Amino acid sequence: MASEDPVQVSIGDLAVVRLKEARRLRGWSTTQLAEHLNAAGAPRLTANVLQNLEAGRRLQAILVEELLILAFVLGVPGEFFLTPRDGERLRLLPGVAPEREQFLAWLRGQQPLAGVDPERYRDVAAAVLPPTGSTVDVELREQVVKMATAAFDVFVADSEQIAEQIAGKTREQVRQLLTELKTFVVSGASADDLTAQLDRYLNDLPR
Numbered sequence: 173m174a175s176e177d178p179v180q181v182s183i184g185d186l187a188v189v190r191l192k193e194a195r196r197l198r199g200w201s202t203t204q205l206a207e208h209l210n211a212a213g214a215p216r217l218t219a220n221v222l223q224n225l226e227a228g229r230r231l232q233a234i235l236v237e238e239l240l241i242l243a244f245v246l247g248v249p250g251e252f253f254l255t256p257r258d259g260e261r262l263r264l265l266p267g268v269a270p271e272r273e274q275f276l277a278w279l280r281g282q283q284p285l286a287g288v289d290p291e292r293y294r295d296v297a298a299a300v301l302p303p304t305g306s307t308v309d310v311e312l313r314e315q316v317v318k319m320a321t322a323a324f325d326v327f328v329a330d331s332e333q334i335a336e337q338i339a340g341k342t343r344e345q346v347r348q349l350l351t352e353l354k355t356f357v358v359s360g361a362s363a364d365d366l367t368a369q370l371d372r373y374l375n376d377l378p379r
Contacts, residue, residue: 178271180263181256184233190253191234192226194246202226205245214241251279 181189195205206219217238224230243250255276256262261269270278270285277283281297284290 176259178259178261178269180261180269182263183254186256186260186262187234187239187253188226188228189257190255191222191242194242194248194252198246208245209241212241212245214245217241251276254279 195202198205200208202222203219206217206222209215209217221230225234239253240250243252254262256272261271262275263269268285268287274283274285278285278288281293281301284293
């Protein structure tokens with residue numbers, strides 16, 4: 173049996189469906205969501221506006237600003253409102269309805285869609301978007317890199333001195349060990365006592 177063709181949905185229709193889902197996941201009515209929006213500083217998104225949006229009665233399509241505000245107040249990622257559900261494709265233009273994975277890769281600056289200049293797309297993505305998977309503040313990341321570079325430079329500069337210090341400490345430890353063994357043998361210790369002392373030295377060595 174042939175698989176059914178994916179359903180194509182518009183950006184506005186998908187955003188409305190996702191709004192209902194996100195609101196219900198929080199267990200909020202439209203009135204409660206409006207109260208949270210008002211408390212957050214978005215009083216224009218009233219319960220009446222939300223009800224008209226969800227019912228498809230508002231003539232104006234949902235705005236990008238509204239989507240981001242709703243995502244913030246509802247506690248969901250911004251792209252939640254733009255991510256097609258299973259069996260759906262988001263219709264950007266007539267004849268342009270990429271698969272969900274392709275759409276998300278394009279949205280995140282990872283892969284251009286067919287019909288897009290790939291060189292320009294990658295140049296702009298590299299200049300504007302952070303590296304894929306990176307959630308670290310750019311300034312913080314640069315500061316850490318500088319600190320790590322400085323620490324490495326100091327280590328390299330002092331490597332010979334560090335090696336000499338380690339070697340000197342090791343020589344002193346060996347000298348002390350041999351001195352103690354000599355004293356132990358001269359004292360007339362038995363073979364069993366000597367073996368036990370050697371075992372103690374071996375156990376003290378780092379593993």
